Amino acid sequence: MSKQFQFKLVLLGESAVGKSSLVLRFVKDQFDDYRESTIGAAFLTQTVTLDDQTIVKFEIWDTAGQERYKSLAPMYYRNANCAVVVYDITQASSLDKARTWIRELQRQADPSIVIALCGNKTDLTARRQITQEEAKKYADEEGLMWFETSAKTGEGVSEVFTAIAKKLPLSAPSSRTSAARGTAAARQGVDLNRQTTTQGSNEACNC
Structure with a gap:
């Protein structure tokens, strides 16, 4: 019988870098x-199948990038198992903002959090301002996973979440049940074995 594990994932980054996309x-x-800017945060779920025996379910919090919502961010990344910090390869300032988010995660999030740095909009490579070498060097220095993606074409997107799923500790005690969802998943994840897989649910949270 396959086992399903649940993890909380948060997306952070400057407004308009493509987090929601x-x-x-x-x-x-x-x-x-023509997606409108996220207000507060949006909540979605999706699963990644690693093999015949292991399914990882992500509870995804897509946070707003506007400065006026920054104070709400800790509410979403607190107790997160993993984070994707997104920047726009065509906007040099967005990598600086990503660095700020990563420093905040390193200071305030769970010490075991898995962090991926993701350069989005590779379909606009002719307008690139941030080189792969610069971003990867920074990621290596900080011990982060690093990817480049295009939400528009789909290039590299599934690889980001699959790689994160593979890096998460799939060692939750079998005694955990669906009642232990949410913050109880902070370090080891929740074993959702015998739970029904939910894919593609989308609820707005205008917190």
Whole structure:
């Protein structure tokens, strides 16, 4: 019988870097050129199948990038098992903002959190301002996973979440049940064996 584990994942980054588009591509394999900015945060779920015996379910919190919502961010990354910090390869300032988010995670999030740095919009490579070498060097120095993606074309998107799933500790005690969801998953994840897999749910949270 396959085992399913549940983890909390948060997306952080400057406004308009494509966080919501990345999630939409991952969850529904869709892209919308005219997505409105996220208000507060949006909540979605999706699963990754690692092998015949292991399924990882992500509870995804897609946070707003606007400065006025920054004070809400700790509410979403607190007790998160993993984080994707997104920057726009065509906007040099967005990597600086990503560095700020990573420093905040390193100071305030769970010490065991898995962090991925993700450069989005590779479909606009002609307008690139942030080189792969610069971003990867920073990621290596900070011990982060590093990826480049295009939410528009889908390039690299599933690879980000699959790689994160593979790095998470799938060692939750078998005694854990669905009642232990949420913050109880902070360090080891929740074993959702015998739970029904939910894919692609999308609820707005205008907190």
